[in-house]
Amino acid sequence: MVPQSPELLSFDGSYIECGKFYSGPDAAKHFKFLIEQHGAVSAAGIVDGFFRFVAGDGRHTWFGADHLGSYPLFYRTEPDFSWSVHAGKMDTDPVPDDQSLCCLLACGYVTGNQTLYKGVLEAEPGAVHIWDHKQRKLETSRPANPANPATPSVPDFGKLDELSSALFRAESANTEPLKYTLSLSGGLDSRIILGQALRHGIKPSAFSYGKWNTPDQRIAKKICGEFDIPWTFHNYGDHRSLIDDKQRHSRFADHAFSGRSIPHEQDYISGHLTSPGSLILGGHSGDLIAGSYLTPELALTGSEKEFTDLMFYGHAQLTPVTGRRFYDAVRQRLADSFEGMDTSRGGIERAALRFNQLNRQRRYIVNSVRAYTLHNIPFFLPLYTKGMVDFFSGLPAEEKLDQKFYKQFASDFLFKGDLALLSGIESTRPFTAAYQPAGFAERVKFRIRNLDRYKLRKRLFRDQATGYSTPLYFMMGETTDRMIARKRIAEHFPFLPALAAKFDDSGCPIAADHIRKLQRLWASQLNINGFYVLYYLGMLFGGKLDDDM
Numbered sequence: 001m002v003p004q005s006p007e008l009l010s011f012d013g014s015y016i017e018c019g020k021f022y023s024g025p026d027a028a029k030h031f032k033f034l035i036e037q038h039g040a041v042s043a044a045g046i047v048d049g050f051f052r053f054v055a056g057d058g059r060h061t062w063f064g065a066d067h068l069g070s071y072p073l074f075y076r077t078e079p080d081f082s083w084s085v086h087a088g089k090m091d092t093d094p095v096p097d098d099q100s101l102c103c104l105l106a107c108g109y110v111t112g113n114q115t116l117y118k119g120v121l122e123a124e125p126g127a128v129h130i131w132d133h134k135q136r137k138l139e140t141s142r143p144a145n146p147a148n149p150a151t152p153s154v155p156d157f158g159k160l161d162e163l164s165s166a167l168f169r170a171e172s173a174n175t176e177p178l179k180y181t182l183s184l185s186g187g188l189d190s191r192i193i194l195g196q197a198l199r200h201g202i203k204p205s206a207f208s209y210g211k212w213n214t215p216d217q218r219i220a221k222k223i224c225g226e227f228d229i230p231w232t233f234h235n236y237g238d239h240r241s242l243i244d245d246k247q248r249h250s251r252f253a254d255h256a257f258s259g260r261s262i263p264h265e266q267d268y269i270s271g272h273l274t275s276p277g278s279l280i281l282g283g284h285s286g287d288l289i290a291g292s293y294l295t296p297e298l299a300l301t302g303s304e305k306e307f308t309d310l311m312f313y314g315h316a317q318l319t320p321v322t323g324r325r326f327y328d329a330v331r332q333r334l335a336d337s338f339e340g341m342d343t344s345r346g347g348i349e350r351a352a353l354r355f356n357q358l359n360r361q362r363r364y365i366v367n368s369v370r371a372y373t374l375h376n377i378p379f380f381l382p383l384y385t386k387g388m389v390d391f392f393s394g395l396p397a398e399e400k401l402d403q404k405f406y407k408q409f410a411s412d413f414l415f416k417g418d419l420a421l422l423s424g425i426e427s428t429r430p431f432t433a434a435y436q437p438a439g440f441a442e443r444v445k446f447r448i449r450n451l452d453r454y455k456l457r458k459r460l461f462r463d464q465a466t467g468y469s470t471p472l473y474f475m476m477g478e479t480t481d482r483m484i485a486r487k488r489i490a491e492h493f494p495f496l497p498a499l500a501a502k503f504d505d506s507g508c509p510i511a512a513d514h515i516r517k518l519q520r521l522w523a524s525q526l527n528i529n530g531f532y533v534l535y536y537l538g539m540l541f542g543g544k545l546d547d548d549m
Contacts, residue, residue, distance in 0.1 A: 182206045184220040184231070209234035490519035 184206040206229050208220040217233065224231035490496055496519040 184208050184224065185216050203229065205230040205232075207232045207234060488520060 182204045185208060206220070206224050208217055208231070211217070212233065221231060221233070223229075497516075500516050500519075
């Protein structure tokens, strides 16, 4: 049986459930070819159509990477968090075409301080490819005994080294104690990072940059004042070069899903605004923020009220896309379960988990560690409890919720223990089941390779300034914004009529009426946030609607 994919690697040292992710003897049974190449494997499985696996020998950790054509790429991290990339042959099938193999290689994988550049590699088990900048050529090193590559033999990844026993993990050449510094934009991402630091007794200094007297700047200043955190502000007028950096490195939004090693511009610029020895509490942007399910039990050092107030301060300003009444109705039905629809706590948990996996966690470890290392930015991996991740990233970000609802929900989900263990949550049906336009599966499978081929217009996701909106257009099975705009919303989301009927049957005519209006709109009348709300509804209700139809 091909396991269904959890989007995020989750290791507890034994069996991992959510779809199926194999470990221990099961991994040895199902992924024999990996063990032959890389020694004993802690865990292995299929993630979103790509192979992932881990193995380690106490010094090195191996991450299975994206399956490109017939070859997987493997990353090895050293104790100093430098990386090498290894190409290993997975089967004897021919590579479909050159692009499928070289797309990610073109984008700069870290090998120490070097990067790989575009070129089709004849991948070999155990081979390491490094671009020599001086000689302008690609060098390939091979193990002395190709039949027995030098690979890890005794895995201990269940403990995840120190990552599973500490919230913050930073690698730095500095021998002096690190000064924790946070780039505080005032947005939810930076507040989550700040909240995690405060929870664990770390009191960082903070700084903001941009234009004076903006809403975000005022929020950041007030938060720092309330929590007695040293705060400085950097005006862009004093750092003109940073504007160029911001423009240049905002390419992260364009290329987050094509594997480019570019950190979020907020964290990149932070490197210019902090003194040596500062640990930047990074991880901004929807693609990089949401950590891991690997955290241990976490003890609060601050009060629950402080943490809750920090998380939800000023966050009710978000503007709904299609009208408050629609969101109020959806919010009510998400908050209060009713018969006929899976809006029980378990249903919301599963939908939030799925939403989180598909849109927030994608390639977090590989992209962030590689990017921050490449740009010499000190970093930490923000490891959040599963309850936090599900709550913050599972709800539609654009839903306009009042603070009372936020606090009640957070209090219920965050501070009464985590949600059910990952092994106790049944996976929802694959998101392809809710709606499946022509070519859907192929575009999802090869969305990375196809990114350049589609040449999506930047304005499609520039408004959100994050990369995670990009995959929606592949899910739609479209190649240009014009083709998307020419269709009505009902053509993109065929489950809507059934959903409207369900709302009618459940005594929610306002929501049903709004959904019927939505399905008649042209796609050009709904922005990316609106699509995401519908996408979330499809994951929440689509599988059940398919069963009933």
